Amino acid sequence: MTQMELPDIGLFEAIYSARSIRRLKPDPVPKELITRILDAAIRAPSGGNAQSWAFVVVRDRELRRQLGVIYRKASDIAEAVYAARGRPPHLTERQYARFMAAGRHLWDHMGEAPVLLLPCSHPPILPPREALPPDIAASWEEEAAYAERIRGASIYPAVQNIILACRGLGLGTVITTNHIRCENEVKALLGIPEDVFTWALMPVGWPIDKFGPLTRRPLTEVAHADRWGTAWSDGRQSRERGVSGWHYNEPGIVVRSA
Numbered sequence: 001m002t003q004m005e006l007p008d009i010g011l012f013e014a015i016y017s018a019r020s021i022r023r024l025k026p027d028p029v030p031k032e033l034i035t036r037i038l039d040a041a042i043r044a045p046s047g048g049n050a051q052s053w054a055f056v057v058v059r060d061r062e063l064r065r066q067l068g069v070i071y072r073k074a075s076d077i078a079e080a081v082y083a084a085r086g087r088p089p090h091l092t093e094r095q096y097a098r099f100m101a102a103g104r105h106l107w108d109h110m111g112e113a114p115v116l117l118l119p120c121s122h123p124p125i126l127p128p129r130e131a132l133p134p135d136i137a138a139s140w141e142e143e144a145a146y147a148e149r150i151r152g153a154s155i156y157p158a159v160q161n162i163i164l165a166c167r168g169l170g171l172g173t174v175i176t177t178n179h180i181r182c183e184n185e186v187k188a189l190l191g192i193p194e195d196v197f198t199w200a201l202m203p204v205g206w207p208i209d210k211f212g213p214l215t216r217r218p219l220t221e222v223a224h225a226d227r228w229g230t231a232w233s234d235g236r237q238s239r240e241r242g243v244s245g246w247h248y249n250e251p252g253i254v255v256r257s258a
């Protein structure tokens with residue numbers, strides 16, 4: 001397959017195989033594909049349909065290099081945090097070692113990805129206290145806290161659309177947030193207004209790493225039936241995959257286990 005011949009994959013195959021891709025070729029990504037990804041991003045839901053998102057697409061070599069330097073600096077903090085936290089119990093030694101090696105690679109090579117995408121958003125617009133009925137105006141601070149609490153929920157669906165659109169186009173990406181530790185430097189570099197938040201820094205490019213399959217903690221551990229504490233079960237849980245009977249069957253299709 002040449003890079004411009006797009007793979008034709010199904011939705012569930014994309015979901016089950018859209019692995020974090022941290023090793024990317026430096027080859028350029030055609031502008032029309034970036035537009036396609038952005039157009040998928042803005043199909044996402046947002047609170048009140050506010051669509052207060054903005055996306056900064058960085059292709060300039062020098063800006064990418066400088067973003068890479070900032071990401072490297074922020075990653076020093078992440079490295080210390082990971083070292084102190086250790087391996088999460090649901091990951092095997094091998095899985096954890098692979099994850100850390102891939103993460104470390106990106107700490108050093110973020111700026112070499114041909115495209116760096118920053119999903120951003122403007123602050124939520126709240127009506128002035130006086131415009132609200134007195135009983136709700138009295139709890140204006142709580143309303144403001146609610147708006148702040150759900151703020152990320154109006155951009156991360158767009159981020160997931162970006163991940164899936166990249167997967168559909170055969171491009172690799174990963175959501176990263178390390179840069180937020182040094183966000184002011186990122187905003188100064190790119191001229192992003194003070195009141196705009198950056199929510200992720202996503203390298204996009206042709207993958208060196210392979211897609212999927214994705215393994216996760218089993219549904220029986222994380223899904224509850226009706227009330228907290230009653231494990232969800234349809235009687236078909238796959239212990240190996242952690243997915244209720246469904247798995248990604250390389251090289252191609254999502255199948256239901258017998």
Ligand SMILES: Cc1cc2nc3c(=O)[nH]c(=O)nc-3n(C[C@H](O)[C@H](O)[C@H](O)COP(=O)(O)O)c2cc1C
Nearest residue numbers: 018019020099103106174175176177178179214215
């Ligand atoms: C909120 C959030 C922040 C993340 N930040 C980073 C990051 O800074 N650097 C990185 O390499 N991966 C980052 N990731 C990617 C996770 O490490 C990844 O989703 C997880 O290891 C599962 O990987 P997989 O989907 O390939 O199995 C982040 C993911 C999320 C959801």
